[in-house]
Every structure is written in structure tokens, then in C-alpha cells.
Amino acid sequence: MFELLQEYFAQRTNIDEASFEHICSYFKPLKAKKNEILQMKGERSKYYYFVNKGCIRLFTVNEDGEEATRYFAFEGAFGGSLPSLIRQSPAFEFVQAIEPSELMAISRDDFFHLVDTVPAVAKIYRLILEAAFITAQERIYGFQNLTALEKLRWLLNYQPRILSRLSGRMVASFLGVTPYTLSRLKAEL
Amino acid sequence: MFELLQEYFAQRTNIDEASFEHICSYFKPLKAKKNEILQMKGERSKYYYFVNKGCIRLFTVNEDGEEATRYFAFEGAFGGSLPSLIRQSPAFEFVQAIEPSELMAISRDDFFHLVDTVPAVAKIYRLILEAAFITAQERIYGFQNLTALEKLRWLLNYQPRILSRLSGRMVASFLGVTPYTLSRLKAEL
DNA sequence: CGAGGCCTTGACCGCGGTCAATGCCCGTGG
DNA sequence: CCACGGGCATTGACCGCGGTCAAGGCCTCG
Numbered sequence: 001m002f003e004l005l006q007e008y009f010a011q012r013t014n015i016d017e018a019s020f021e022h023i024c025s026y027f028k029p030l031k032a033k034k035n036e037i038l039q040m041k042g043e044r045s046k047y048y049y050f051v052n053k054g055c056i057r058l059f060t061v062n063e064d065g066e067e068a069t070r071y072f073a074f075e076g077a078f079g080g081s082l083p084s085l086i087r088q089s090p091a092f093e094f095v096q097a098i099e100p101s102e103l104m105a106i107s108r109d110d111f112f113h114l115v116d117t118v119p120a121v122a123k124i125y126r127l128i129l130e131a132a133f134i135t136a137q138e139r140i141y142g143f144q145n146l147t148a149l150e151k152l153r154w155l156l157n158y159q160p161r162i163l164s165r166l167s168g169r170m171v172a173s174f175l176g177v178t179p180y181t182l183s184r185l186k187a188e189l
Numbered sequence: 190m191f192e193l194l195q196e197y198f199a200q201r202t203n204i205d206e207a208s209f210e211h212i213c214s215y216f217k218p219l220k221a222k223k224n225e226i227l228q229m230k231g232e233r234s235k236y237y238y239f240v241n242k243g244c245i246r247l248f249t250v251n252e253d254g255e256e257a258t259r260y261f262a263f264e265g266a267f268g269g270s271l272p273s274l275i276r277q278s279p280a281f282e283f284v285q286a287i288e289p290s291e292l293m294a295i296s297r298d299d300f301f302h303l304v305d306t307v308p309a310v311a312k313i314y315r316l317i318l319e320a321a322f323i324t325a326q327e328r329i330y331g332f333q334n335l336t337a338l339e340k341l342r343w344l345l346n347y348q349p350r351i352l353s354r355l356s357g358r359m360v361a362s363f364l365g366v367t368p369y370t371l372s373r374l375k376a377e378l
Numbered sequence: 379c380g381a382g383g384c385c386t387t388g389a390c391c392g393c394g395g396t397c398a399a400t401g402c403c404c405g406t407g408g
Numbered sequence: 409c410c411a412c413g414g415g416c417a418t419t420g421a422c423c424g425c426g427g428t429c430a431a432g433g434c435c436t437c438g
Contacts, residue, residue: 060330062334066334068330068333070326070330082326083323083327086319086323087323092330126314126318129315129318129322130275132322133272133318133321133325134271134272134275134276136322136325137259137271138281139329140257140259140325140328140332141249141257143329143333144257144332145251145255145257145365147393147394148393167417168416168418169415169416169417176333176334177394179416180394180395180396180397180418180419181394183417184394184418187418187419336426337426356384356385357384357385357386358384366426366427368385368386369385369387369426369427370425371385372385372386372387373386373387376386
């Protein structure tokens with residue numbers, strides 16, 4: 001149950017057994033069906049999720065109904081609407097399971113309580129923020145002034161798993177191109 | 190000299206006088222000319238900057254010589270290549286003063302030393318990371334699937350100061366459009 | 379006063395979006 | 409077990425947004 005989470009902490013901190021079990025007591029297991037929405041846009045985000053199995057994505061929908069995906073969390077990663085969790089403001093994005101998934105949920109308040117009281121969690125949170133920021137920053141540079149083909153090549157270099165594992169629709173909404181264009185480009189790779 | 194920095198800390202923490210003076214002792218004043226490069230792409234970033242006067246920007250240059258700007262820091266804000274500072278890796282971006290500027294520089298090692306030893310700085314660092322991440326995330330969503338005109342309107346809402354204060358070239362490289370297109374769009378606002 | 383940078387505007391064109399048609403895969407129910 | 413239907417990938421035809429290139433005017437600074 002907690003193996004992946006333990007690995008996650010072990011690789012990033014030197015946490016003792018007791019602290020880790022204390023942390024685990026705050027997480028609740030949760031199964032999500034394919035396409036199940038865990039968090040609506042506009043709602044205040046209540047939970048942060050750790051993925052044991054499957055995949056969740058963060059995306060928004062604009063007024064024309066187009067989806068824009070920002071992030072996929074696979075096994076062994078945290079996922080959730082961090083901006084909403086941080087600011088306790090209405091989320092600007094949806095959280096959705098895009099495969100049948102097994103998740104561990106921790107409430108917003110419990111998470112930040114742990115951040116404030118358990119040094120190992122404070123460190124994890126700092127690492128999460130640093131990595132999230134760096135990823136976002138790479139993506140801004142990676143997409144600015146790039147053609148659709150160049151973005152596809154970028155994805156092939158930086159996050160090939162997204163290409164190989166997920167549907168074209170998902171990839172397209174991540175790259176910011178239409179599925180039509182993506183299909184053509186994959187042909188000429 | 191340290192008024193703006195003091196304000197910065199006072200608004201975000203309840204720091205005592207002694208700690209603040211301790212912090213100040215690590216910052217060195219620095220004047221930068223217009224267009225002066227403070228940090229080259231490819232170099233390991235050594236300093237984090239606080240802007241007392243003027244403006245600095247973070248940008249990269251792709252193989253075709255096109256500039257893509259990610260961030261502008263005005264008076265009262267920190268600026269620097271955070272990813273390089275965090276990872277101690279070669280920077281993927283330039284840091285440049287785009288106005289005659291007065292800066293306070295703190296070395297990478299001193300900064301993280303303060304983060305690890307002074308709780309108020311640890312808190313500031315966490316706030317900086319949270320804000321940087323949220324800004325980056327808003328920008329990803331703000332730009333994905335938007336036309337050039339919509340991006341310009343977005344800038345007008347979220348960061349009007351960039352539009353009013355900086356040259357068209359700077360705005361264009363921030364929005365990821367050509368100065369030509371920007372000029373046309375401003376006409377039809 | 380001259381030079382260089384920047385903004386603007388016009389003409390042209392190519393990338394990628396839109397729409398429609400087709401085929402494939404797979405889950406569901408008769 | 410097969411028939412049907414819905415979702416997704418692919419492909420073709422069309423076109424509009426925004427990039428490119430060239431020219432002209434203005435402002436700043438040496």
C-alpha cells in the first residue's frame with residue numbers, strides 16, 4: 001500500500017520509520033475510474049493525491065470548450081491543483097483520472113500541517129515546489145516560438161512516456177495543437 | 190539602501206531587527222547599465238538579485254537568434270535564474286538589466302545558507318517558489334490555445350505594467366509574437 | 379547633424395486550425 | 409457469437425492568423 005510513497009520519501013529525505021508511519025496515517029486510499037473527475041474547476045481544492053497506479057492529469061477548459069493540459073502524474077508522483085491548495089482559492093483547473101487509478105489522498109489542511117510540523121515533509125514540499133517550478137519554466141521556454149513539430153520533438157526528448165502511453169487526444173491537449181495536426185506530424189517524424 | 194528589502198520582508202514575515210541586519214550583511218549593492226548582461230546562458234548562476242531601481246529580465250535565445258522572455262523583475266522584486274541557482278546547473282537563460290538599474294546581489298551559497306539557518310528567509314524562499322510556480326502555471330494556461338490578440342488582452346489584465354513601461358520589442362519577446370504583429374494588434378485594441 | 383534603433387505599415391505566404399468523410403478498435407447487448 | 413454504436417485516429421480540402429521581408433518615418437544619443 002505505502003511502498004511507492006516510502007520509496008518517494010526514502011529517495012529524497014532520511015526519514016525515520018516512526019515519522020513515516022505518522023505521515024501515512026493521514027493518507028486515505030482511493031480508487032478512481034477512468035475519466036473520473038476528482039476536482040472541478042472553480043471549486044476550492046481539498047486534496048493532494050499521490051498516484052500508486054494509473055495516471056491523473058491537470059487541465060483547464062476555455063470558453064470555446066478546448067482543453068489545455070498542464071501536467072500528467074504517473075505512478076510514484078504527486079498530483080493536484082497546487083495553486084488552489086496553496087492559496088485556498090478556487091481552482092483554475094480540473095483534476096481527472098485518465099486511467100483506472102489507485103490513489104492516496106491527503107487533505108489540504110493535513111498536508112500543510114505536516115509541512116509545518118515534520119521536517120521531512122517540509123523538505124519534500126520544497127523539492128516538489130522546486131521541481132514544479134523548473135518543469136513549468138522549461139515548458140514556457142520549450143513552447144515559446146516553437147512550431148508544432150518542434151514541440152513534438154521536445155516532448156520526445158523530455159517526456160517520451162507521455163507520447164508512448166497516452167492517447168493522441170491527451171498528447172494534443174498537452175502540446176496545444178489539434179489532434180488532426182498531431183496525427184499528421186507523427187506521420188512525418 | 191535597504192528600505193525596499195526591509196519592506197519586502199516586513200510584508201511577508203515578522204522578522205526582528207537583528208536578523209534583518211544579519212541578512213543585509215550578505216547583500217552587495219551593484220549598479221548595472223542599460224542592456225548589461227548579468228548572467229550568461231550556459232554559465233552556472235552565482236547571484237540572486239533584488240531590484241532597488243530599474244528592471245531586469247530573464248530570457249533565452251534559440252538557435253535562430255530569437256529571444257524568448259520569461260520574466261521581468263521591477264523595483265521591489267527578486268530576479269535571477271532560479272533553476273540554475275537551485276540545481277547549480279548551467280543556466281538556460283540570460284539575466285539582463287533592461288534599464289539603468291540599482292541591484293542588491295546575494296551569492297548563491299549565501300542565499301541558501303540563509304534559507305537553511307534563518308527561518309524568515311526559509312519562509313521567504315517558500316513564498317518565492319510558490320509565487321514563481323503559480324505565475325508560471327498561469328502563464329502556461331494563459332498562452333496555450335490563445336491567439337496573439339488574446340495573449341495581449343491577457344497581459345493587459347494580468348501585468349499591465351509590462352505593456353506601459355517596456356518597449357514593444359520586450360513585450361513581443363514576452364508574448365512570443367513578432368514586434369510586427371504586436372504593433373498591428375495594439376492598433377486594433 | 380548623422381547614425382542607429384525602434385515602431386509602423388504593406389505585400390506575400392506557409393503553418394496549422396476547421397470541417398467533413400472514412401476506417402478502426404473495442405465494449406455492450408441481443 | 410455477432411451486430412451495432414461510439415470514440416478515436418487518419419486524411420483531404422480549404423482558409424485565416426501571424427510570420428517574413430522590405431520600406432519609410434520618428435526619436436535618441438553621440
